[in-house]
Amino acid sequence: MRIWFNLTFSTIQSVFRNLRQSVPAGEITLICTHTHPHASAFLAADESYLEPADLVEQEYLEWCVDFxxxxxxxxxxxxxxxxxISKHHEFFQSIGVQVLSVADFDTLALLHNKxxxxxxxxxxxxQTMDFIAVSDSEAFDSAVSQLSVKHQKLCVKPAVSVFGLxxxxLDTERDSITQIxxxxxxxxxxxxxxxGMTNTPEFATLLVMEHLGGPEWSVDCAGRHGELLCAVQRKKSQLPGGGQMIDNNADIDGMVTxxxxxxxxxxxxNIQFKEGAHGVRxxxxxxRPSGGFGMACLAGANLAQIALRSIRGKGFQTPAIRYGLRVNEINTPVIIGNDLLSVTN
Structure with missing residues (x-):
């Protein structure tokens, strides 16, 4: 089977490795495209190609069909x-290509805006944290006033954001120079x-929320159109260098399902949770697969294999998760290319 992964995050390498472990050699070919000629994801692919950096929306969709x-x-x-792409599966189906979308178009658009x-x-x-969505300074002041009565600390985050950007x-005691x-x-x-809001009377939607001060969980999942096939909970240590623990929190398991x-x-x-004063939220x-996908699979579940077998209509044996396992990642230096064009004496 020839499987194509277009431009995505570098962490896709973990998915590639686990897919290779799941089938006999030569049964699948992993194809990766990226806009950068030295993308690290190329190192784990069987075939690598550059894709145009300037195409978006309909033009990019047409390019994908041609590819x-x-x-x-x-x-x-x-x-x-x-x-x-999730909205236009029929373009690909007409040429015999199956598309793996995590959800339908409306759901993916919904998930994109928190x-x-x-x-x-x-x-x-x-359960989510207590929050109020705002898009101007007056609404921000009102949200802070309302939420401060109930919560000791507040935080903000754009409604549309990835990687926690x-x-x-909100620090009510120190100025920026002190923080620096x-x-x-x-x-x-x-x-x-x-x-700063005085210079920007209106802005893109910002969430004002209660701050959740407890531990965080990242749950890596494989599913089949609403059926949870397998999930691995990683509880992140709140201490530097403490790694992550493979956990089995019943509340989280229920919410993920x-x-x-x-x-x-x-x-x-991937689904993320954090604990606050009133429980896990x-x-x-x-x-998409998370950055810690490889760590989750160390617990005994090859999630990529489970997803692929589901796509191909094949059964699988439910893996035994090694709860209590403490995991971490280490960086490995690699050569991604050689840009030296000539050597002069």
Whole structure:
């Protein structure tokens, strides 16, 4: 089977490794495309190709269809423009290509915006932190006033964001120079943030939320159109260098199962949780493999194999998860190319 992964995160290498371990040699061919000629994901692929960097939306969709046709792709596992591609499976099906989308178009668009997602989510499926969505300074002031009565610390995050970009805890005691000198990370002085809003009367939706100060879980999952096939919980240590522990939290297990069913999640995806004063709360559903995917699979579950066998209509044996295992990742130096064009004496 020829499987194509288009432009995506470098962590896809862990998925490649686990896919190779899941089938006899030569049974699958992993094809990777990227806009950068030295993408690290190329190192783990069987075939690598450059894709145009300037194409988006419809033009990129048409390029993807042509690429599938030219390279005899049988399974397309999209990263870039995954939301758009999920809406146009028929383009690929017409040339005999199966597309793996984590959810349908409406669901992927919903997951992309946390304000919309949280508003849509029923508490009977999963509990979220207390939050208010704002898009101007007046609404921000009101949200801070309301939430401060109930919560000791507040934080903010853009409604549309990945990798935690834009997340900040509101610091009501220190200014930015003090934070810099003391090496304080992921915090922003409340008054300085508010002052900055005077230059931006309206802004993209920002979530003002209760700050969850407890441990965080990242759950790597394999599913089949709403059926949770396997999930591995990684509980992150709050101490530097403490690694992560393979956990079995019953509340998290229940929420993951219900979220998978509610949004008919499929393939490989990741769900994150954090504990606050009132229990474990959902942070987000990521419709892609996580950066820690490889660590999860060390627990005894080859999630990529499970997802692939499901796609191919094959059964699998439910793996025994090694709970209590402590895992971590180490960096390995590699050569990704040689840009030396000539040598002069």
């Amino acid at each position: 599938c046709r030219q390279h005899n792709i049988q399974l397309f596992w999209p990263g870039k423009e995954a939301v758009l 304000a919309d997602f949280y508003a849509d989510l029923s508490a009977s499926v999963a 834009g997340f900040r805890v 000198l003391k090496g304080v990370e992921y915090q922003v002085p409340h008054q300085e943030l508010r002052q 219900r979220l998978t069913a509610r949004y008919r999640l499929n393939g490989l995806f 959902l942070l987000e559903v990521n419709p």
